[in-house]
Amino acid sequence: MSFITRGFRGRRQLDAPADRVPPGQYVTPDFPVLSAGPTPRVPLEEWRFTMTDPLGSERSWNWGDFTALPTETVTVDIHCVTKWSKLDTTWEGVSLDTLLADGTDRAGGHVLFHSYGGYTTNLPLEDVTGGKAWIAFNYDGQPLDPEHGGPARLLVPHLYFWKSAKWVDGATLSDSDRPGFWESYGYHNYGDPWREQRYQGD
Amino acid sequence: MAGAALPGRLNWLIARATEIIEETERVRSIVLDCPGWPGHLPGHHIDIRLTAEDGYQAQRSYSIARPADDEQVVITVELVDEGEISPFLIEDLRIGDRIEIRGPVGGYFVWEPSRGGPLQLIGGGSGVVPLMAMLRARVRAGSDVPVRYLSSARSHDDLIYRPELESISSEVEGVEVLHTLTRRKPPDWTGLEGRVDRVMLARQAWPSFTRPLCYVCGPTGFVESVANSLVALGHQPGRVKTERFGPTNGG
Numbered sequence: 027m028s029f030i031t032r033g034f035r036g037r038r039q040l041d042a043p044a045d046r047v048p049p050g051q052y053v054t055p056d057f058p059v060l061s062a063g064p065t066p067r068v069p070l071e072e073w074r075f076t077m078t079d080p081l082g083s084e085r086s087w088n089w090g091d092f093t094a095l096p097t098e099t100v101t102v103d104i105h106c107v108t109k110w111s112k113l114d115t116t117w118e119g120v121s122l123d124t125l126l127a128d129g130t131d132r133a134g135g136h137v138l139f140h141s142y143g144g145y146t147t148n149l150p151l152e153d154v155t156g157g158k159a160w161i162a163f164n165y166d167g168q169p170l171d172p173e174h175g176g177p178a179r180l181l182v183p184h185l186y187f188w189k190s191a192k193w194v195d196g197a198t199l200s201d202s203d204r205p206g207f208w209e210s211y212g213y214h215n216y217g218d219p220w221r222e223q224r225y226q227g228d
Numbered sequence: 229m230a231g232a233a234l235p236g237r238l239n240w241l242i243a244r245a246t247e248i249i250e251e252t253e254r255v256r257s258i259v260l261d262c263p264g265w266p267g268h269l270p271g272h273h274i275d276i277r278l279t280a281e282d283g284y285q286a287q288r289s290y291s292i293a294r295p296a297d298d299e300q301v302v303i304t305v306e307l308v309d310e311g312e313i314s315p316f317l318i319e320d321l322r323i324g325d326r327i328e329i330r331g332p333v334g335g336y337f338v339w340e341p342s343r344g345g346p347l348q349l350i351g352g353g354s355g356v357v358p359l360m361a362m363l364r365a366r367v368r369a370g371s372d373v374p375v376r377y378l379s380s381a382r383s384h385d386d387l388i389y390r391p392e393l394e395s396i397s398s399e400v401e402g403v404e405v406l407h408t409l410t411r412r413k414p415p416d417w418t419g420l421e422g423r424v425d426r427v428m429l430a431r432q433a434w435p436s437f438t439r440p441l442c443y444v445c446g447p448t449g450f451v452e453s454v455a456n457s458l459v460a461l462g463h464q465p466g467r468v469k470t471e472r473f474g475p476t477n478g479g
Contacts, residue, residue: 028285029242029328033320034278036286037312050277050287052312059448059472062336064455064465109287143465173452211335212238224275225333227237 043113046103048219051111058110059173062207066143066172066193073177075161076196077125080134089177095120098160102183104190105219117181119162122154125197134201139180142193147206148215149182149189151199158184161194186217186224238330240277241265243301245325251388254307255354256318257293262329265299268292270361271338271443271471274301274331278313288313289333291358291445291471295340295365301329304388306354337443337471341371345441346434349377350424350454352446356388358471359443367400375403376434380424380450383412406432424450426457436462445471 042053076086087095099118105111126132137154140146153159163170163178170176175192182189188208209215214223222228243262250256273291288311294302307318321327339347339362347366349359356379366375381387387407397405408420408428420428434440442463444454451472458468 028240028277028279028283029326030281031278031316031327032325034280034316036278036280036284038284050285052286059452061470061472063470064459064468065452066465108289173448207336212333225238 046113047111048105049222050224051105051109051219054110054112056110057112057115057174058106058108060106060108060188061173061192062145063143066141068142068172068177068193068195070177074195075125075178077130078196078198079130080199080201085130092120092161092178093163095124100160100181100183102181104183104187107186107188107213107217107224111219116166117160117162118164118167119160119178119181121157122159122161122197123157125161126155130199132199134199136200136203138198138200138204138206139191139194140196140198141191142195145191145193145207147180147189147191148204148209149185150203150216153185154180154182158182184218186214186219188213189217238275238333239264240328240330242326243329245321245323245327248321248323251304252386254318254386255304255388257302257304258317258321260301260303260327260329262299262301265301266332267296268301268332269335269338269340270295270365271358272332272334272361273358274303274329275333276303276313276317277328277330278316279328286312291361292332293357293361293364295361295368301331304354304357304360337445337469339365339441339443341366341369341373343441345373345375346438347373347375348434348440348442349375350380350429350433350442350444350446351378352380352424352450352454353382353386354388355444355446355450355471355473358445360389362443363396363403367396367403372402374434376406376432376440377404378406378408378424378432380408380410380446382410384409384414384417424454424457426460429454429457430461433458433461436464439464439467442468443470444468446473448472 070089073089101116103113159182162181180191243260246261247259277287279285290303293304305317308314351359393405
């Protein structure tokens with residue numbers, strides 16, 4: 027057992043379902059905002075999402091084309107590395123499976139998402155395929171607020187939420203794994219909340 | 229410690245409280261002696277882990293308030309009424325008590341004198357903590373980077389580090405300290421009043437043509453509004469670094 031702190035009793039969240047709250051996390055009813063810089067404002071008429079395959083060929087959608095793709099609505103728990111978790115959040119977006127459906131070369135095995143404002147994050151391709159990730163543009167039935175990543179953000183709920191890049195403008199598939207923004211500042215390369223992979227070496 | 233990458237693993241270390249400084253009615257600084265501490269940059273934070281007798285644990289992050297000094301780590305904690313860790317740190321922790329910490333964490337929202345300036349620091353409430361670490365590093369190094377420090381608090385009694393900031397402001401060349409009060413002000417108050425908005429920033433912050441490095445820290449609404457105003461005033465988004473907490477940081 028870990029080192030005991032004299033006098034600490036804690037404030038247990040007895041109503042929180044233990045099997046849905048990863049170690050070191052607490053449940054919040056709010057939706058905190060964490061971003062490293064000013065919130066980018068992206069007009070919908072300028073918005074694009076571009077998928078680049080390992081050979082450099084691109085497919086790109088404007089807002090109208092993108093939101094006309096088949097969408098899915100999912101209700102998921104999200105876990106931020108700063109210790110808060112939020113249960114039962116509802117999002118609507120386009121599954122990465124849909125975006126990768128027609129002929130994109132998936133050989134590389136890695137994907138780097140990038141965002142308006144310069145943010146990046148890296149993931150194994152298998153973590154964004156098979157019904158595990160979406161480009162979400164509605165939250166709780168409403169257009170996604172810019173502070174929370176609108177017009178559209180990546181949603182990968184099974185990993186810490188910094189992987190769910192806000193303001194996404196594209197994804198680059200690659201055969202090499204290149205660390206993204208927080209991953210190069212010492213955060214864990216993979217970020218599984220259930221294994222408490224917050225920082226490098228966890 | 230240089231560069232962005234933090235090598236190796238961040239192990240939990242046992243730190244002992246050696247000094248407690250009451251900053252305001254709801255804010256205290258805790259000086260920790262932490263054998264094995266690897267050092268940090270101004271702006272870094274730490275994770276704190278507390279363990280109850282039955283093994284229950286809770287963790288939160290806190291900004292470090294002073295630049296690196298051997299194995300010393302100083303945090304400044306504001307009481308969050310509904311919080312879990314901050315009530316313990318403010319009401320129960322005594323000198324000699326030991327807690328677990330690990331870090332340094334972060335690495336983007338950091339500044340050291342070699343990064344130059346001018347430096348614009350803007351903090352809301354206890355958001356001034358990492359900014360104070362930067363200012364203290366600038367003063368300690370005897371650097372000539374010009375600094376403007378702007379803090380927003382509800383009332384005069386809520387201003388954190390006030391005596392130290394007064395002496396820095398009067399004794400250190402190139403450092404300008406400004407406070408704005410948003411709710412109550414003393415009758416003889418000569419500082420700023422009201423929220424930090426675009427007009428205040430246009431008058432009091434470094435103008436965008438001086439290309440300052442801006443660091444903004446505070447509650448989400450405060451940071452969102454200040455960062456948007458800085459961009460609207462022509463500051464490059466890439467030179468505006470932010471750190472947000474709340475609405476319930478849960479502290």
